[in-house]
Amino acid sequence: MFCKNCGSEMNENAVACMSCGFAKGTGEKFCANCGSEINPGAAICIKCGAAVTGGVAGGEQKSKLTAVLLAFFLGGIGIHDFYLGYNKYGIIKIILTVCTGVGGSIWALVDFIRLLTGSLNTDANGIELKKEF
């Protein structure tokens, strides 16, 4: 990923840019995904198409640990989806669970694994989940 203030490459796990000192996710001059310059106020990067989240530290990050626990214990009724803002998927899981008994739980297990492996790593607004483990 790249610093949104100066565009220099920064480590995924760094909390701040080593070049300009801005906190990770702050600044609005460069794309965090590809590092190219973006127009002030643009909603997406025209180079790579990544969503540009506002200058306010990328918004509030949801807890990955909470999402994993919810998916494991209450995933059959989509609670982790509601937590992450994927309300549509949550509702589908409830319907699946009501109709088939296990459908929602199987899907939740897939989400659980995707959360653990990192392939599901953002909430419905595209904000990266907080990594607690």
Ligand SMILES: [Zn+2]
């Ligand atoms: Zn920087």
Ligand SMILES: [Zn+2]
């Ligand atoms: Zn980009």
